[in-house]
Amino acid sequence: MASNQLTIQKLRRGIAEKKFSVSELARDYLKRAKADPFHSFLLVDEDNVMSRARELEREPATDRLFGVPIAVKDNILVRGLPATAGSKILEPYIAAYDATVTKKIKAAGALILGKTNLDEFAMGSSTENSAFGATKNPHDSSRVPGGSSGGSAAAVAGDLAVVALGSDTGGSIRQPAALTGVIGFKPTYGRVSRHGLIAMASSLDQIGTFAKTVEDARTLYQVIEGPDRYDSTSVDIAPTESQEISLAGVRLGVPREYFSAGLDRRVGEAVKKAIAKFEKEGAHIIEISLAHSTYALAAYYVVMPAEVSANLARFDGLRYGYHAEKSENLLSLYKNTRDEGFGAEVKRRVMIGTYVLSHGYYDAYYVKAQKVRRLIRDDFAAAFRAVDVIMGPTTPSIAFKFGAKGADPVSMYLEDVYTVSINLAGLPALSLSCGLVAEEGKNLPVGLQIIGNWFDEGKLFAVAGACEKVLTG
Numbered sequence: 001m002a003s004n005q006l007t008i009q010k011l012r013r014g015i016a017e018k019k020f021s022v023s024e025l026a027r028d029y030l031k032r033a034k035a036d037p038f039h040s041f042l043l044v045d046e047d048n049v050m051s052r053a054r055e056l057e058r059e060p061a062t063d064r065l066f067g068v069p070i071a072v073k074d075n076i077l078v079r080g081l082p083a084t085a086g087s088k089i090l091e092p093y094i095a096a097y098d099a100t101v102t103k104k105i106k107a108a109g110a111l112i113l114g115k116t117n118l119d120e121f122a123m124g125s126s127t128e129n130s131a132f133g134a135t136k137n138p139h140d141s142s143r144v145p146g147g148s149s150g151g152s153a154a155a156v157a158g159d160l161a162v163v164a165l166g167s168d169t170g171g172s173i174r175q176p177a178a179l180t181g182v183i184g185f186k187p188t189y190g191r192v193s194r195h196g197l198i199a200m201a202s203s204l205d206q207i208g209t210f211a212k213t214v215e216d217a218r219t220l221y222q223v224i225e226g227p228d229r230y231d232s233t234s235v236d237i238a239p240t241e242s243q244e245i246s247l248a249g250v251r252l253g254v255p256r257e258y259f260s261a262g263l264d265r266r267v268g269e270a271v272k273k274a275i276a277k278f279e280k281e282g283a284h285i286i287e288i289s290l291a292h293s294t295y296a297l298a299a300y301y302v303v304m305p306a307e308v309s310a311n312l313a314r315f316d317g318l319r320y321g322y323h324a325e326k327s328e329n330l331l332s333l334y335k336n337t338r339d340e341g342f343g344a345e346v347k348r349r350v351m352i353g354t355y356v357l358s359h360g361y362y363d364a365y366y367v368k369a370q371k372v373r374r375l376i377r378d379d380f381a382a383a384f385r386a387v388d389v390i391m392g393p394t395t396p397s398i399a400f401k402f403g404a405k406g407a408d409p410v411s412m413y414l415e416d417v418y419t420v421s422i423n424l425a426g427l428p429a430l431s432l433s434c435g436l437v438a439e440e441g442k443n444l445p446v447g448l449q450i451i452g453n454w455f456d457e458g459k460l461f462a463v464a465g466a467c468e469k470v471l472t473g
């Protein structure tokens with residue numbers, strides 16, 4: 001059965017034309033997900049996938065994700081399955097309920113193949129921080145797939161799943177999408193419910209989608225968006241409509257600051273070449289300035305750990321998961337559980353977060369970072385008065401080798417230089433593959449980041465779809 005590189009649309013056609021049944025499709029994807037040459041999955045849910053596939057066979061093929069094999073990042077709850085968040089501290093934990101997004105994809109007919117690998121509690125840019133071993137990049141197994149949603153990205157890039165869900169706090173969908181050559185989309189803050197997403201930094205976290213095409217990324221997103229009474233930050237506004245446009249007359253803002261020192265020359269060239277093609281199609285290229293973006297990384301690495309330190313306080317050895325044996329009293333139980341359960345990067349961030357929130361440092365760090373956050377947001381608001389979307393590279397480099405950045409956390413943090421300001425501002429953005437760079441005999445993808453206006457996912461997808469056509473046509 002030819003299910004290689006299936007998209008949602010092709011899959012629908014295949015089922016409608018009886019080229020394959022849902023069970024055949026499920027078996028085929030399960031086989032590949034179990035073989036998993038990239039260590040994308042932490043768990044493959046064979047029994048439930050097969051029984052759900054047989055159930056679906058008795059239903060009309062009308063639902064939006066009917067029979068679609070999907071991978072879910074392991075910090076999103078699926079009732080009855082583990083949700084480790086890539087951490088030893090949650091290894092024994094079984095989700096007691098479905099996240100809102102899980103409920104929605106189940107109701108839309110999706111087949112949840114399993115749970116995918118990630119950096120511990122979504123902290124990282126390579127999946128090397130996972131307590132269960134790193135994921136490999138399908139384009140070159142000596143290189144990282146990016147992170148933190150590296151498992152979901154590799155699953156889609158390696159065609160172990162048709163689409164996948166991830167979470168993005170500072171780039172964790174877009175950066176791995178760029179490094180593995182797939183579409184990675186992060187919605188406007190508030191568009192998708194965070195209920196049932198294991199929190200990293202609550203004012204930055206959003207669940208989003210991975211796919212091989214812009215259309216699939218949008219289709220999956222349209223299923224999961226919408227207000228939710230279990231998430232008070234979710235917003236009740238009109239759902240995203242599917243639009244198609246041409247690039248003629250579209251105003252593309254290109255920030256000067258996104259092509260500065262630190263950007264791999266080959267990445268910059270690939271992105272500029274793509275933008276030149278869009279100009280040829282009639283797009284207006286407008287140079288803009290996002291003056292405060294230079295401070296985005298510094299502000300992010302204060303605000304994010306502050307929220308991390310608060311969110312991770314709940315892992316105390318009593319309420320969830322791992323419990324350190326042989327502790328003499330309550331305090332040593334807390335200490336031992338957290339010492340043995342958390343990895344080095346998580347501990348580092350909890351300590352930084354506790355520090356920047358502590359009396360005497362709060363104003364100097366946390367409050368200052370929040371003020372910078374506001375200025376970053378205002379830069380975007382000003383830019384969007386003159387442009388439809390903003391474009392630049394997703395990451396400063398192509399996929400790097402395992403171990404290349406592990407010893408120096410700051411070099412890893414620099415991976416996020418073009419992505420974090422979008423989370424600080426709460427904007428929607430998408431990464432689209434725009435070219436390949438040859439290195440050591442392998443072709444490695446380059447990501448183009450397209451940033452949309454708040455709650456204007458419709459236009460963002462429309463522009464991204466038009467760009468995809470130009471780049472692949």
Ligand code: GLN
Binds near residue numbers: 123124167171172
């Ligand atoms: N790489 C970034 C970090 O380590 C982003 C993580 C994310 O988006 N979850 O914080």
